[in-house]
Amino acid sequence: MRTRITSLFGIEKPIICAGMSDVATPELAAAVSNAGGLGIINLTTLPPSQAKQAIDKVRALTERPFGVNMTQLLPSAKENINIAIDAKVPVINTAFGKCDWYRDKVHAYGGKVLVTTSTLKHALAAQDQGADAIIATSYEAAAHAGEIGAMALIPAIRDRVSIPIIAAGGIADGRGLIAAFALGADAVSMGTRFMVSKESGAHANAIQATLDTDVMGTLRSKNYDGVPVRAISTPFSRKMAQRKPSLLTMLYRAQQYASATQSDIKPLLREFPQNIKTLLALSWLGHGLFYLVRGISGGDLETGIHTAGQSLGIIRNIESAADIVDNIMNEAANVQQSFSFSVDP
Incomplete structure (x- = not known):
């Protein structure tokens, strides 16, 4: 199947594995790439000393295109992005920040810039800054989901943006792939579906909880990391959602996160209070990552x-990443062939 995304990234199938923290391991990313899609590893929670090792591990497992994902809110993000650029990673995927400062470096070696967005405003900004494609994250997605459902978000962006769009949120099978195409997307990005895979970095308990939860079993809250996050509804997640953490708690969790990722926050502290917004964002994110990793x-x-x-x-079983990709493509073909209606003008 050829789309603008498969041509842009040099892949065979319009399926992307989302760069999920602690889930999108080199093994998972390589498996998706070897199956013809695009695997993306997450460098957000890795210290710079480990970022290059993760990239090298993917390259040891596949000769096909792959990508890296980073959240630009973090102090280590710029260094990790430059590490990925020095390694000439084929696709650089970032969120929560501009791409124009690194765009030319990526294009210089033939790489592609992929920006994750959840609004039309940010999609337009990414295009203006020179992104090659965007991931449009809708309300149905895990973690930092958007505020708008895919049925409205994807067409709204398609009508105003000329670069390729990857739909993310609520997609786990061939029906979702065909629906995304109908809405104007050029490919799909899946996180939850690949989390429930044999190569996933998620703990067996987390994978089983995903299989045991129905479509109504999630909630959204800003009280995890300061931005609306979708998570499985449990007594603990509901309790956290009801009350904003104290600043002291957030700072403590941020310090734990900074130590774990070898992030140097001293420059931010020296320029306090000019960097108060960055410090607060880091505190929130560190708080959320602490509980997410747990x-x-x-x-x-x-x-x-x-x-x-x-x-x-709609996820029923644990499969290999290769089987997930192949089954989705086969189901998409069957869905397309099964259309028994016609639209008369």
Whole structure:
């Protein structure tokens, strides 16, 4: 199947594995790329000393295109982006920040810039800044989901943006792929579906919880990391959603996160209060990541958070990444052939 995204990235199938923190491991990314899609690893939670190692590991497992994902809110983000650029990673995917400062460096070696957005405003900004494609994240998605459902978001962006669009949110099978094409997307990005895979970095408890939860079993709250996050509804996640954490708690969690990722926040502290917004954002993010790692990587769902999208309601089993890609493509072909209606003008 050829689309603008498959041509742009040099892949065979319009399926992208989302760069999920602690889930999108080199093994998972390589498996998706080897199956003809585009695997993306997450460097957000990795210290710079480990970022290059993760990239090298993907390259040891596949000769096909792959990508890296980073959240630009973090102090280590710029260094990790430059590490990925020096390594000539084929696709650089970022969120929460502009791409114009690194765009030319990526294009210089033939790489592609992929920006994650959730609004028309940010999609237009990414295009103006020189992004090659965007991921449009809708309301149904896990973690930092948008405010608008895919049925409205994708066409709204398609009508105003000329670069390729990758639809993300609520997609887990061939029906979703065909629907995304109908809405104007050129490919799909899936997180929750690949989290429930044999190569996933998620703990077995988190994977089983995903399989055990129906389409109504998630919630959204800003009280995890300051931005609306979709997670599986548990007694603990509901309790956290009801009350904003104290500043002291957030600062403590941020310090733990900074230590774990070897992030140097001293420059921010020296320029306080000019960097108060950055410090608050980092504090929020560190708070959320602390509980996210505990839930997804550690498998502790009693005192941890497990992000998952609404597509969990249609995921039935654990498969290899290759089988997931192949089954979705086969189902998409069957869905396309099964259309028995015609539209008369």
